[in-house]
Amino acid sequence: MPDIPILARSAHDRIAHRRADEDWCAAAWQNPASRVLRLSRSGTAPVQSDGGALRFASPAEVEHDGIRVLLGAVGDVAYLAVLTSQDVDEPDWLGLRQLATELTDLDVGLLTTAVALQAWHQGHRHCPRCGAVTEVSKAGWSRSCPVDSSEHFPRTDPAVIVLVHDGAGRCVLARGPQWPAGRMSVLAGFVEAGESAEAAIAREIREEVGIDVCDVAYVASQPHPFPASLMLGYTARVAGDTRLVIDADEIAEAGWYTREEVRRTSDWGAESESVTGEGRPELRGLPGAMSIARQLINAWLLAED
Template identity: 50%
Template sequence: MSRTDETLLDLALSRATVDRSAHERARTGTIDAALADPGTRVLELREGTAPVLVPGRDRLALRAPRDRDVDASPWFLGRHEGVAYVAVRPGPGDGSPGVEAVEDVEWLSLREVGADLDDTEAGLLTTATALHGWHRGHQHCPRCGALTEVVLGGWVRRCPADGSEHYPRTDPAVIMAVVDPDHRLLLATGNAWPDGRVSVLAGFVEAGETMEAAVAREVREEVGVSVTDLAYRGNQPWPFPASLMLGFRARATTTDLVPDPAEIRSAAWYTRTELAERMVDGSRTLPSRVSIARLLIEEWFGGPLPTPREDSP
């Protein structure tokens, strides 16, 4: 198999080494036992950020359990090399000392550090971020509106009124590098983005739709282009708040661009030379290294994109 036929293996948020150890979630007392073990490592979350050691910004400030962690919405993340990992989300009234008391840390989001962490910690923070978003937005039963309770180590919310169980959802979304017969790459600017920021197209898979059909539909809807020769390139979780990004490459059979004004402010075809020049002069910016979008673009480009000149805007 040639390299061009392989899927992308080094996506920043697809790396994980921690065994989620689902059988432990079902045991009564798993969280209590983990928090009673001084060898357990605790990942503390605050409004979507986690403590990261500085300088370096490439290691999480994991800590030992504290007494008040039992009241801080603990979630069992799994186990690696015999060590249990738990995430906690202290409430505003939690008076326990933060990790800053013992470590030199900076509170950063997964978007900011996901590409710099090692495989174990990148996987931990990705999972914890996904759970954090789900718990924050799904506290009530969708059937009756009752406040649900957290069970199974943070992986299920159960309704005490009707007994129904609710699980973290994942929304599949396709993201695609579309290239025309002249090897130009299609990049667009979303309505909510700043001027000059460009990326490949993406969109959610609709009910009853295949991934491939979603790619063709989204490209046609967003810029009026037809595509063929789809090739799957890899996938990664994107917990902002709950997506799974499915990456594709596709070949355009038409090149006239008709951006959908409801979603796209502008779109254009780029040669490698044109994109490199606009990156250097600062007139174009791309998604961060943590995203599959950046890897799809760099795969087409043939390597890392150049950085802006110091005197660029």
């Protein structure tokens, strides 16, 4: 893959060793040089007037009426966040999906982390052992139960995302039932309990489109904090019969498409005219640049079979 996936980019040190250092964290929240990111309940953050950078504040400028998080540091500058329980309906507050392709590596890494932590805190306020309300600990990176003393950490759900090709210039693209006609992407699915990523690839592809694969190759990974996934990107080659048998519960339609057809296709939201015929599902839109799906597609377009 030519580039690091956008949501996998980062330019800050997470300084995990400081999370349990209460004195250091307290000093960071008092230091006017520290930079604070405010995040709304829905995951939006304030941006500069030109829209191309996050707008940070000093600790004194921020109301600390939310969960306080240590995101990390760059040199001697601490980066902090306040995860609020309020929604903000302001035009200069935007979400990760809107901002990711415009942000620097530093900003996108900080915002991706904050969004992931916000989703985890919202969904994990109670102890999974006894049901008691937990307390935020370790600078926002854990929750502790005051009843049974258990400690709980942010979870990540692994998922595989796979570009399947035939080794002869075609790849499989599919549409989920929730997407409009013409919007296509590569195949994906969650890794189940007790399952390896490679086994999940074979199972998901067989379940969704009825084919077997070989030559499975890891490409890259990318966090997908909507709410808590880690996308593990792969390529795989079809083994044997190329006929697609669709699982209608998972996939609305799927087809084999040539590199030329894929190259002529626009982004989602700016769909082109259908580039296909021959009874195959129409192909008019591909995922945007933020997604690892698009980066797998772009890498395949540049590759030689």
